[in-house]
Amino acid sequence: MKTLSVLLIIWILPCNAQTSTYLPADPQATPEAIQLFQRLMELQKKGVMYGHQDDLMYGYSWWYEKDRSDIKDLTGDYPAVAGFELGHLELDNERSLDSVSFVQIREQIKGFHQRNGIITISWHADNPLTGKTAWDVSSKLVVKSILNNGENHAKFNTWLDRLADYFLTLKDDNGKPIPFIFRPWHEHSGSFFWWGKTLCTEEEYIQLWQYTVKYLREKGLHNILYAYNTDRVLTLEEYLEGYPGDNYIDMLSLDMYDRGPEYFGELDNALAFVSYSAQAKDKLCALSECGGNGSTWFSKFLLDVVKKYRVSYLLNWRNTYNPNPAPVNSPFARMRGYSGQFKADFLKFYNDPHTLFLKDIQ
Numbered sequence: 594m595k596t597l598s599v600l601l602i603i604w605i606l607p608c609n610a611q612t613s614t615y616l617p618a619d620p621q622a623t624p625e626a627i628q629l630f631q632r633l634m635e636l637q638k639k640g641v642m643y644g645h646q647d648d649l650m651y652g653y654s655w656w657y658e659k660d661r662s663d664i665k666d667l668t669g670d671y672p673a674v675a676g677f678e679l680g681h682l683e684l685d686n687e688r689s690l691d692s693v694s695f696v697q698i699r700e701q702i703k704g705f706h707q708r709n710g711i712i713t714i715s716w717h718a719d720n721p722l723t724g725k726t727a728w729d730v731s732s733k734l735v736v737k738s739i740l741n742n743g744e745n746h747a748k749f750n751t752w753l754d755r756l757a758d759y760f761l762t763l764k765d766d767n768g769k770p771i772p773f774i775f776r777p778w779h780e781h782s783g784s785f786f787w788w789g790k791t792l793c794t795e796e797e798y799i800q801l802w803q804y805t806v807k808y809l810r811e812k813g814l815h816n817i818l819y820a821y822n823t824d825r826v827l828t829l830e831e832y833l834e835g836y837p838g839d840n841y842i843d844m845l846s847l848d849m850y851d852r853g854p855e856y857f858g859e860l861d862n863a864l865a866f867v868s869y870s871a872q873a874k875d876k877l878c879a880l881s882e883c884g885g886n887g888s889t890w891f892s893k894f895l896l897d898v899v900k901k902y903r904v905s906y907l908l909n910w911r912n913t914y915n916p917n918p919a920p921v922n923s924p925f926a927r928m929r930g931y932s933g934q935f936k937a938d939f940l941k942f943y944n945d946p947h948t949l950f951l952k953d954i955q
């Protein structure tokens with residue numbers, strides 16, 4: 594018996610030791626951030642979490658109703674991952690670029706954390722050089738202008754101060770900082786944001802990332818997991834162009850929308866190199882934005898591909914509030930209304946043992 598116990602201990606020890614080697618990039622990560630990172634690493638082995646942007650803020654036909662969620666209306670459960678957007682926080686506005694109140698975002702982040710949900714935050718910051726939107730790509734000098742010695746450096750620091758001040762208010766009832774995933778400077782491989790691939794040099798983009806992470810850490814924020822992100826890419830080399838380094842990043846993520854028949858082949862190819870690269874680096878992997886149409890789009894095509902790899906979550910973008918919707922049927926409609934084929938398909942996806950919603954990750 595004694596021999597058996599000893600053997601058992603020897604067998605158990607390395608397993609525990611291996612789990613604890615998963616650590617976030619931040620050497621000063623809070624215990625809660627470490628716990629979130631390790632929890633995500635373990636969940637990633639069990640299945641793929643479902644995420645939805647702005648799920649708790651509004652839906653297709655409602656605006657900020659207590660405990661409401663389009664996904665819950667449809668499935669009876671919340672997504673496991675809730676996405677929030679902070680664009681225009683940098684301007685000191687009360688509401689985001691999507692007219693969502695930052696005070697209410699804070700309330701929902703707190704509430705969702707209490708329910709053990711996973712929080713991810715995006716930031717479509719305005720163009721600091723032109724004063725126009727994140728999509729203003731009229732100048733290739735924006736990133737350069739906010740880095741050290743650039744004419745917008747001080748202004749950009751003010752923006753980061755506002756972001757940091759807001760992040761510092763994200764605390765639970767015991768005053769502990771709520772851990773979350775932050776995915777700034779997203780879809781770098783595309784050229785539709787002022788920080789996109791052809792809008793700055795690779796070195797400038799790396800500096801932008803490193804500067805942002807260091808700045809937030811110096812503000813005392815150690816509860817953040819950082820997600821590196823690109824849009825559609827075809828090779829690992831393309832994916833990693835602009836990667837700021839393992840000391841800054843916790844998650845390798847990819848955004849890919851269905852824009853044609855080649856989609857699932859390309860997604861399969863990209864998830865293979867992104868997820869294998871994440872595993873080799875002991876980082877997380879996510880399909881941080883995706884969407885498409887078709888009667889078995891979720892339950893068959895998407896799941897068939899995603900099941901092949903270790904993917905922490907996949908996320909659908911927001912259901913734009915529109916009480917009087919015109920019928921829409923484009924890949925950009927992502928998720929519109931909950932009738933007919935979409936509903937049956939999504940419920941099948943929901944019921945698949947591989948997909949994880951909020952109840953599945955308790």
Ligand code: BMA
Pocket residue numbers: 678680690691717910911
């Ligand atoms: C985009 C669109 C925009 C929105 C932005 C930030 O992809 O949905 O309408 O303002 O995300 O949420």
